[in-house]
Amino acid sequence: MDAIAENRLVRDSEAAGILGCSKATFWRRVADGTIPKPLKIGGMSRWPTSEIFAVIEAAKAQREN
Known part of the structure; x- marks a missing residue:
């Protein structure tokens, strides 16, 4: 993902x-x-997309443990 995205x-x-x-x-x-x-x-109220994708990555990591 590029910096702008x-x-x-x-x-x-x-x-x-x-x-x-x-x-x-x-x-x-x-x-x-x-x-x-x-x-x-x-x-x-706004969220950087990087934070939303970090939530997904955290859920994936938790699933793998």
């Missing part, structure tokens, strides 16, 4: 889509710490 900011609906869950489930996982809290930019 890694640092692309996505909203909750897009991040939830990447993870294959609903927005409600996504926000529950933010609340329980499974997913990092968002960056706040002018009142908007």
Whole structure:
């Protein structure tokens, strides 16, 4: 993944889509710490795609243990 793609900011609906869950489930996982809290930019909540893909990699690593 190139640097621009890694640092692309996505909203909750897009991040939830990447993870294959609903927005409600996504926000529950933010609340329980499974997913990092968002960056706040002018009142908007956004996540770097690198953090969303890190959640996937962590789940894969946990599965393999």
